[in-house]
Amino acid sequence: MLSYLAKVIFLIGVYALYRYLSINLKPIYKLIRDIIKEKFLGHTLEGLTDRYGKWAVITGSTNGIGKLYAKELACNGFNVVLISKMESKLKILAADIEEEFKVQVRIIVADFSKGLETFKNIEQVLDTIPIGLFVNAFGVAVYDVGNMCSLTREELTVILNTNIEAVTELSRYFLQRMYCTNSKAAIVNISSCLEIYSTPFSALYDITKIYNRKLTLALQQESRRFKVHVQHVLPCLVPTKTIQICNAILKDSKLFTPDPEAFVHWAVSTIGRLDESTGQLWYADQFFRWLSQVL
Numbered sequence: 001m002l003s004y005l006a007k008v009i010f011l012i013g014v015y016a017l018y019r020y021l022s023i024n025l026k027p028i029y030k031l032i033r034d035i036i037k038e039k040f041l042g043h044t045l046e047g048l049t050d051r052y053g054k055w056a057v058i059t060g061s062t063n064g065i066g067k068l069y070a071k072e073l074a075c076n077g078f079n080v081v082l083i084s085k086m087e088s089k090l091k092i093l094a095a096d097i098e099e100e101f102k103v104q105v106r107i108i109v110a111d112f113s114k115g116l117e118t119f120k121n122i123e124q125v126l127d128t129i130p131i132g133l134f135v136n137a138f139g140v141a142v143y144d145v146g147n148m149c150s151l152t153r154e155e156l157t158v159i160l161n162t163n164i165e166a167v168t169e170l171s172r173y174f175l176q177r178m179y180c181t182n183s184k185a186a187i188v189n190i191s192s193c194l195e196i197y198s199t200p201f202s203a204l205y206d207i208t209k210i211y212n213r214k215l216t217l218a219l220q221q222e223s224r225r226f227k228v229h230v231q232h233v234l235p236c237l238v239p240t241k242t243i244q245i246c247n248a249i250l251k252d253s254k255l256f257t258p259d260p261e262a263f264v265h266w267a268v269s270t271i272g273r274l275d276e277s278t279g280q281l282w283y284a285d286q287f288f289r290w291l292s293q294v295l
């Protein structure tokens, strides 16, 4: 009787291991297989614009990760809608992208800290454009947040409006649109690896990113039946304005901080392929984050 029970438990264990490995390793296997096919065997694979159409929207596109996503997607042939706070920066970037990649560029000025009113203007413009890909890359940074007790009520509202309310409202708006079109579409929500740590002096930022994670992963499941892929990206340290403090310490450490262009290039290649990504796997910081999760 006991040996029969042991066999059953063993088989359940084998099945659980098989399920775990197939869920976690299959997308990575497919990604590596595609890279080998494309780079070494000369196959032409389906491009992002074949999958998602001609237009992509990027928030937080005047700086850092969002700006690089905008350029990388334009390089992939997308016409882009750039959304950010400052008109002057948006105009300069739009001219650069049009000049360099010969694609159409639209800009929308929006300050997400101002609450729900902001979205009426955005939605009016976007309603007329057939969007297949949305990258949500804005965010209030760690060094802006600091010690929670030192925050004013206004600063608290800005952080919550920006990192929680705006992420939610934009995800809702795009999903509603994408569900109706019945064609392939994708949303990329940029969170942070701080969603899995409890970091002193960054409590509020971390909690907004935990929210981002829960929201994105739940929407990911809900959206599968509508052919919409919702991707969760959680960078660790990418040397942009956000992590100026760390940049000073890590400035010469190529081992621990990825080159931002290479990071985004890799991250874009995972759109529609990986449900969750740290952006660029083989940088040590990303790897240790991943390892700590697996263990």
Ligand SMILES: NC(=O)c1ccc[n+]([C@@H]2O[C@H](COP(=O)([O-])OP(=O)(O)OC[C@H]3O[C@@H](n4cnc5c(N)ncnc54)[C@H](OP(=O)(O)O)[C@@H]3O)[C@@H](O)[C@H]2O)c1
Pocket (backbone or CB within 6 Å): 059, 060, 061, 062, 063, 064, 065, 066, 083, 084, 085, 086, 089, 110, 111, 112, 113, 114, 137, 138, 139, 140, 141, 162, 190, 191, 192, 193, 194, 234, 235, 236, 237, 238, 239, 240, 241, 242, 243
């Ligand atoms: N860099 C990293 O190591 C790292 C690590 C983990 C997670 N992340 C996440 O990745 C995302 C992008 O980070 P990043 O490093 O690229 O940041 P960044 O260089 O500071 O850029 C942030 C972008 O968001 C825009 N933005 C900020 N507040 C806004 C508001 N209220 N309304 C509209 N736009 C606003 C900024 O516009 P302006 O140019 O006008 O300021 C800028 O374009 C963020 O969600 C961040 O939390 C970054």
